[in-house]
Amino acid sequence: MNFESLNTSLQFLKPEIAVSILLVVVVLFDLIFQNNKKALPVISITGLLVTGYFIIEQFTLNGYAFNLLTADAFGAFFKLIVALSAIFVILFSISSSEIIRCEDRQGEYYTLILGMVLGMFLISSATDLILIYLSIELLSLSSYILAGFVKTVERDSEASLKYVIYGGVASGVMLFGISIIYGLTGSTNLYTINSILQSAQLGGFTFIFAGFMVLSGIGFKISIAPFHFWTPDVYEGAPITITAFLSVASKAAGFALLVRFIKITFFDSMSESGYWILLNVIDWQSLLVLLSILTMTLGNFAALWQENLKRMLAYSSIAHAGYLLLAVAVLSNEGLIAVLVYFSIYLFMNLGAFFVVMLIANKIGSEDVDDYKGLGSSVSFLGVALAIFLLSLAGLPPTAGFIAKLYLFIALIDANMVTVAIIALLNTVVAYYYYVRVLKNLYLVRKEVEMEPVGVSFGNKIIILLLLIPVLVFGIYFTPIVNLAKSSIAFIGF
Amino acid sequence: MEVTLTHFLIVSTILFCLGIYGIVTRKNAVMVLMGIELILNASNINFVAFSRFGNFGLQGQLIALFVIVLAAAEAAVALAIVLNVYKTFVNVNVDEIDSLRD
Numbered sequence: 001m002n003f004e005s006l007n008t009s010l011q012f013l014k015p016e017i018a019v020s021i022l023l024v025v026v027v028l029f030d031l032i033f034q035n036n037k038k039a040l041p042v043i044s045i046t047g048l049l050v051t052g053y054f055i056i057e058q059f060t061l062n063g064y065a066f067n068l069l070t071a072d073a074f075g076a077f078f079k080l081i082v083a084l085s086a087i088f089v090i091l092f093s094i095s096s097s098e099i100i101r102c103e104d105r106q107g108e109y110y111t112l113i114l115g116m117v118l119g120m121f122l123i124s125s126a127t128d129l130i131l132i133y134l135s136i137e138l139l140s141l142s143s144y145i146l147a148g149f150v151k152t153v154e155r156d157s158e159a160s161l162k163y164v165i166y167g168g169v170a171s172g173v174m175l176f177g178i179s180i181i182y183g184l185t186g187s188t189n190l191y192t193i194n195s196i197l198q199s200a201q202l203g204g205f206t207f208i209f210a211g212f213m214v215l216s217g218i219g220f221k222i223s224i225a226p227f228h229f230w231t232p233d234v235y236e237g238a239p240i241t242i243t244a245f246l247s248v249a250s251k252a253a254g255f256a257l258l259v260r261f262i263k264i265t266f267f268d269s270m271s272e273s274g275y276w277i278l279l280n281v282i283d284w285q286s287l288l289v290l291l292s293i294l295t296m297t298l299g300n301f302a303a304l305w306q307e308n309l310k311r312m313l314a315y316s317s318i319a320h321a322g323y324l325l326l327a328v329a330v331l332s333n334e335g336l337i338a339v340l341v342y343f344s345i346y347l348f349m350n351l352g353a354f355f356v357v358m359l360i361a362n363k364i365g366s367e368d369v370d371d372y373k374g375l376g377s378s379v380s381f382l383g384v385a386l387a388i389f390l391l392s393l394a395g396l397p398p399t400a401g402f403i404a405k406l407y408l409f410i411a412l413i414d415a416n417m418v419t420v421a422i423i424a425l426l427n428t429v430v431a432y433y434y435y436v437r438v439l440k441n442l443y444l445v446r447k448e449v450e451m452e453p454v455g456v457s458f459g460n461k462i463i464i465l466l467l468l469i470p471v472l473v474f475g476i477y478f479t480p481i482v483n484l485a486k487s488s489i490a491f492i493g494f
Numbered sequence: 495m496e497v498t499l500t501h502f503l504i505v506s507t508i509l510f511c512l513g514i515y516g517i518v519t520r521k522n523a524v525m526v527l528m529g530i531e532l533i534l535n536a537s538n539i540n541f542v543a544f545s546r547f548g549n550f551g552l553q554g555q556l557i558a559l560f561v562i563v564l565a566a567a568e569a570a571v572a573l574a575i576v577l578n579v580y581k582t583f584v585n586v587n588v589d590e591i592d593s594l595r596d
Binding site: 130134137141144145148151152153154155157158159160161162164165168169172173175176178179180182183186187188232233236237 | 510513517523526527529530533534536537538540541543544545548550553554557560561564567568571572574575576578579581582583588591592593594595
């Protein structure tokens with residue numbers, strides 16, 4: 001490899017390089033100035049803002065780095081979502097009582113979050129199975145530790161044990177699948193595999209089996225139905241900041257990977273109306289529709305009788321993964337636009353809901369729905385914010401959540417998948433119940449004990465407003481996100 | 495008798511199945527982690543055997559090196575977590591660690 005091609009490759013890796021440098025800086029700063037933990041989040045956020053600048057630069061790029069990664073607007077969109085949610089999660093951590101308790105280990109905390117960010121950046125642009133495996137492991141190893149970050153609490157260590165066991169099995173099975181694909185095709189590069197699939201008939205069943213193994217590894221990350229069992233336990237046990245991060249960023253990276261894996265490996269041609277015609281190896285459409293219906297039904301119905309709000313939000317995030325998977329299952333550019341729009345809105349509403357739950361838990365020391373009874377008047381501002389976030393998650397107009405669902409259903413109807421659309425619609429109706437139950441407890445149930453009014457600090461009010469305003473504004477004026485999504489899928493991988 | 499690709503694949507498949515069997519049946523968290531190691535090593539055998547017999551160059555061997563490094567990292571993290579679980583629960587039996595459930 002000559003210097004010129006090395007140079008062009010590095011041009012495409014600017015966000016990843018920036019995050020790596022930031023990670024080293026945070027470690028060194030923590031080592032040198034051991035008594036100055038307050039500066040760590042400031043450094044991390046500043047570094048992530050710089051990274052964000054490089055990501056925005058990437059929206060106009062299109063190229064390959066080292067034959068392992070692509071730099072394109074699609075990947076840049078997901079990297080932007082990851083970076084934004086990382087910034088918000090770091091802002092949450094500053095006032096999280098769980099994280100403040102581990103004051104002496106703050107350096108590790110921010111380093112590991114940046115490790116997760118780096119892993120997710122690589123996942124969302126990787127086009128080589130081995131790089132995919134390595135970056136999933138980079139993401140996983142950091143998140144295993146973060147899930148059990150508050151070491152002395154029982155539920156934290158249990159969450160991280162369950163996460164490491166399930167995660168280790170899922171990635172092990174995925175690696176075995178990759179090794180079979182490597183044996184059948186002689187390559188781990190998705191483009192090469194695609195061209196081999198186009199020219200030769202590969203030992204049908206073996207390849208399908210290996211494809212399922214890889215799908216199980218990806219499915220684990222985005223927590224779709226048969227691979228979701230870790231989600232409720234880990235989401236409930238982990239510190240709430242990490243739960244919020246896992247539910248948004250890690251899911252976003254997983255979806256970017258799923259789309260890229262299907263779109264590149266099995267791509268045959270593009271029909272005139274923007275539908276992808278895939279190679280006749282695996283019937284992806286039926287498979288994904290089946291998995292998504294299973295996922296959303298299971299998520300929504302299991303959420304109905306959850307007492308812990310974190311656990312309820314975990315099941316709700318499984319249900320949302322189902323909706324998103326349905327948008328992928330359309331296998332068209334329109335479906336992809338729906339995925340991107342959904343994620344950019346999901347980012348704000350889900351992070352917001354978790355943040356408000358965290359602030360209330362800081363004060364009342366509980367996340368139980370029953371402990372929210374009659375709290376409405378004492379948590380005035382937080383209560384209103386939580387109501388808006390939950391209604392948006394439920395998909396009620398005029399919040400942004402409605403727009404997200406609207407684009408999903410438009411894509412489904414345009415693709416003539418009316419039955420599936422009706423099932424998804426019925427699911428959203430079920431979802432209203434458990435979101436509204438929280439609001440009922442907040443406002444309509446008489447309080448049992450008198451509570452002091454819960455104040456919110458000025459900084460936290462600003463953070464909530466930063467999340468709340470997009471949720472309200474995008475519900476009415478959503479053209480910018482849709483335009484960004486449309487331009488982002490202009491060239492995915494080609 | 496000459497050793498062919500099939501022999502290697504049979505060994506790796508047996509290792510993979512043993513790994514899954516260990517994960518499903520063992521109660522001790524450390525034994526479960528050993529099952530995961532078996533799965534990773536099964537895929538390593540696959541990679542090396544395929545690259546040797548399929549004339550794919552050295553890529554498979556290189557991948558195996560990466561996987562060995564990752565397996566070590568994962569084992570380190572997982573054992574640290576198990577140690578921490580032992581400190582809080584005073585046992586590492588995966589069946590008895592169930593404070594989180596529906």
